Amino acid sequence: MAYQKVDTKEIGLDMGLVFMKFFLKTEYLHYGFWTSDMPVDVLNFRQAQENYTQQLLENIPESVKTILDVGCGSGKVAEQLLAKGYQIEAVSPSSRLTEYAKKLLNNQVHIYENIYEEAPIQKTYDMVLFSESFQYIDMHKLFQNALKHLNPNGYVLICDFFQRDGLSGSPLGGGHKLGEYYQVLAQYPFEVLKDQEITDNIAPTMQVVNDLTLQVVQPLWYMLIDVVSVKVPFIARVLKWWFRKKIEKIQNKHFKGERNPENFKKFKSYRLILLQKK
Ligand SMILES: C[S@@+](CC[C@H](N)C(=O)[O-])C[C@H]1O[C@@H](n2cnc3c(N)ncnc32)[C@H](O)[C@@H]1O
Structure with missing residues (x-):
């Protein structure tokens, strides 16, 4: 069942990559991080996506050397991490995106071609990264696996959006329920080092x-x-x-124009979260 679910969403991501690469000259599959001095224009989308990657990089704790990039998409974030000297492995359930990532990364990164819930990972890492992949993964499985895949005092870095609680009728899909996330997280031994709302920077x-x-x-x-x-x-x-x-x-x-920044801010909470294994 899980494969079926990924497959239909994956088609959208595959198409998104083709479109973004050709028209916007970008290979990232994440949202952009917009600063107040940036006009909200399609021409600035690539810069906004670079800013987002920069946010990720700035939030990696100094001691981290090895990273598991879960849901690596086109491999563009992994490419930046490699350039910074990190040792990277990745997880990617989409055959087309995996093929793309392998080429982009010159086969320098081992990619587990599976959903994270079922990836046969035996190794451990200093950090597990979920850059806009958190929302696709069963949260219990995710935290159970992350505990197994982390070195002592290892980190989880999540950058993704959640559904705000107590609201219905959102024209925008996706995201775990925020309250449910806090409830699930409380059941696992992680310390929250950072939990920052960045919705205003992402909504444009x-x-x-x-x-x-x-x-x-x-x-x-x-x-x-x-x-x-x-x-x-x-x-x-x-x-x-x-x-x-x-x-x-x-x-x-x-085509109703409701998938706009105002509704994104109303219904979604985009967060940058850093957790440490206790
Ligand atoms: C929006 S893309 C983000 C790609 C990349 N991390 C980035 O920041 O550009 C979501 C990624 O999550 C992956 N994904 C979806 N379901 C997953 C699952 N159950 N386990 C692991 N990855 C998953 C998709 O294949 C895709 O690579």
């Missing part, structure tokens, strides 16, 4: 995504429907009827 990313969706994807979508309707009217009618619920769902989800 949604402006870029929303602008791209409404100004590029939406017109292309309706143009495609028009072309199919003109060229093959009968097939278009059948497809529209057959997929009517799917089409309605996609249009409602993406």
Whole structure:
């Protein structure tokens, strides 16, 4: 079941990488970290993503030498970590992203091609990193595994968003429930060294995504429907009827303009969290 779940989400990540690499010249798969002096513009998205990676790097404790990068995506963060002299291994359940990461990293990094819950990792590390991969992983399994994979006094660094508690009707999916995270964490021997909310710095990313969706994807979508309707009217009618619920769902989800920074701030809490094994 877990594989099935990853597979459908992975397609979105694979497509995201193709798009971001070609149009935005970036290979990161995480949000951007926006500072107040940066105009929120698609042209600055790459810089915002670099800033995000910088935030990760600045929060790695000095004693750390070995890192397990869980959910390494394209391998771009691992590449930066290698450049800083860290010894890296990674976990990646997506075959396409793993292939991409292997090439980017010149096969210098061992990648466990599995979901973290089931990866057969026997080694231990000074730090386990979850850069926007925390939300995909069962939290109990994650903390149980991290305890096994960490050296004494080792660290967990999480950078990801959570669902704020007590709210319903979010137009944005994803993220563990924040209250549930604190409850689960309390059951494992970790000390919280840092738990910083950085939602305001991350939310502008949604402006870029929303602008791209409404100004590029939406017109292309309706143009495609028009072309199919003109060229093959009968097939278009059948497809529209057959997929009517799917089409309605996609249009409602993406084209209402609700996936914006205001709703991101309202429904999500983006946090940078550093834990130490007790
Ligand atoms: C949003 S991307 C982040 C990629 C990268 N860490 C970054 O910061 O650019 C999420 C990553 O989590 C991975 N992932 C999803 N489910 C996972 C799981 N159960 N175990 C490990 N990784 C998972 C995906 O394959 C993908 O590489």
